[in-house]
Amino acid sequence: MTVDFALIGHQESWQAAADVLAILRGAPLPDDEIKDILPWIPPRAICHVEVGSSTGATAHGLYIDSFIPPDHLEAAYVQENTARVRAAAACAINLGAKIVSLGGFSSILIEGNFDQLPERKGTVFTTGNTLTVGLIVQGIKKMCTLEGRNLRRSTLLVVGATGDVGSGCARCLAPFVKRVQINARNEARLRKLAAELQADGVQVEIATGLEGFSTEADVVICAASLASPSLLLGRIARDAIICDAGYPKNLSPNAHMADAKIFFGGLGQIVGTLKFAPNFDGILNRHPFPRVVHGCLLEGMALALEKRFEPFSRGRGFITPDRVEEIEGIAAHHGIHLAPFYNADGPLEDCIAAAASFDSVNPGRGTVSNTRTQCQNTILLLNATDARSRENG
Numbered sequence: 449m450t451v452d453f454a455l456i457g458h459q460e461s462w463q464a465a466a467d468v469l470a471i472l473r474g475a476p477l478p479d480d481e482i483k484d485i486l487p488w489i490p491p492r493a494i495c496h497v498e499v500g501s502s503t504g505a506t507a508h509g510l511y512i513d514s515f516i517p518p519d520h521l522e523a524a525y526v527q528e529n530t531a532r533v534r535a536a537a538a539c540a541i542n543l544g545a546k547i548v549s550l551g552g553f554s555s556i557l558i559e560g561n562f563d564q565l566p567e568r569k570g571t572v573f574t575t576g577n578t579l580t581v582g583l584i585v586q587g588i589k590k591m592c593t594l595e596g597r598n599l600r601r602s603t604l605l606v607v608g609a610t611g612d613v614g615s616g617c618a619r620c621l622a623p624f625v626k627r628v629q630i631n632a633r634n635e636a637r638l639r640k641l642a643a644e645l646q647a648d649g650v651q652v653e654i655a656t657g658l659e660g661f662s663t664e665a666d667v668v669i670c671a672a673s674l675a676s677p678s679l680l681l682g683r684i685a686r687d688a689i690i691c692d693a694g695y696p697k698n699l700s701p702n703a704h705m706a707d708a709k710i711f712f713g714g715l716g717q718i719v720g721t722l723k724f725a726p727n728f729d730g731i732l733n734r735h736p737f738p739r740v741v742h743g744c745l746l747e748g749m750a751l752a753l754e755k756r757f758e759p760f761s762r763g764r765g766f767i768t769p770d771r772v773e774e775i776e777g778i779a780a781h782h783g784i785h786l787a788p789f790y791n792a793d794g795p796l797e798d799c800i801a802a803a804a805s806f807d808s809v810n811p812g813r814g815t816v817s818n819t820r821t822q823c824q825n826t827i828l829l830l831n832a833t834d835a836r837s838r839e840n841g
């Protein structure tokens with residue numbers, strides 16, 4: 449089989465890892481054994497993936513799990529995890545993948561430096577961060593419209609602003625807001641980004657601590673490479689719009705922001721088809737809506753459907769509005785759009801209504817009935833998984 453694309457990923461939680469292992473083994477493992485076994489599993493392809501474009505084209509690929517343990521994302525494990533990403537990349541190369549998306553922490557570990565990857569024989573790599581930025585920016589604009597906010601009067605805070613995703617978001621949104629606040633730990637890198645934005649006439653404030661800004665932000669993007677959801681935002685407007693684009697999520701579950709409009713960002717939805725063999729649907733894509741995938745993985749699929757086997761997103765800090773527009777155009781051509789909104793409490797939009805709006809764009813494709821069934825199946829699966837997590841404490 450031709451391998452048009454490969455997706456390198458890892459699981460965000462022990463529950464997700466347990467579900468993956470249960471499918472691979474054909475039976476669940478006792479919970480106490482999973483943490484002992486997972487670190488010993490080498491990276492490997494775990495399923496075939498077929499993506500169908502709204503043009504009728506299809507692309508075939510593989511999902512390669514690097515089996516990075518969900519609680520091993522801290523700096524202490526960098527060497528071990530980088531070796532796992534390299535092994536996953538070697539696996540993609542040996543299986544003949546034409547393009548590989550580096551999902552989750554994979555691109556962070558190699559710091560955008562593709563020279564750290566094994567020798568490639570006709571395989572190209574993309575971080576997938578350009579489409580991720582496009583989907584985050586689309587999400588912010590759509591949420592502002594839904595909430596009746598005027599983006600032009602907003603103060604935008606980007607946490608993790610000097611990263612590849614954060615800096616791309618800052619560049620794309622700066623022309624549309626009143627002022628930009630940028631946060632990360634390294635001050636020199638913040639100053640460099642601030643100088644770049646100021647050269648375009650943007651009003652910019654920098655701070656290495658979130659309490660250090662002079663005004664409260666009312667639009668926030670969280671794009672820091674945190675090993676676990678631990679971010680407490682501190683001084684922001686009570687009713688701020690907040691996009692959490694982290695993988696793992698950035699926002700701490702202890703962040704009490706009852707009036708904030710929080711959504712998980714950087715996610716897209718495929719209008720056409722998405723099939724896994726064996727069936728990992730709802731396991732590898734754990735979202736309350738069908739055919740929703742992280743932007744970084746979608747970028748590889750969109751480029752494969754377009755037959756543009758090129759390292760579209762590489763390095764760090766090169767994401768520009770022009771490149772974002774280009775990849776958004778490719779994705780949209782194949783029916784890949786912004787996903788309906790949800791957060792830790794569940795869906796913020798009616799997925800049937802969201803599907804109906806796709807149908808109006810793609811008449812006769814039967815998306816609504818497919819989506820209704822798939823939404824119900826996905827929600828049942830997530831409910832069952834939640835119930836199991838509660839039982840397991």
Ligand code: NDP
Pocket residue numbers: 552553555556576577580607608609610611612613614631632633634635637671672673674693694695696713714715742743744745764
């Ligand atoms: P990078 O490594 O390029 O950037 C990470 C940024 O986070 C840097 O600005 C870093 O700066 C900052 N940072 C790290 N720790 C902290 C901290 N404690 N407080 C504030 N800032 C911090 O990562 P990417 O831009 O590639 O990815 C960012 C996030 O987006 C990750 O969680 C990643 O998994 C996620 N992502 C999500 C995707 C999706 O599809 N939704 C796709 C791609 C990425 P400094 O070190 O100076 O603090």
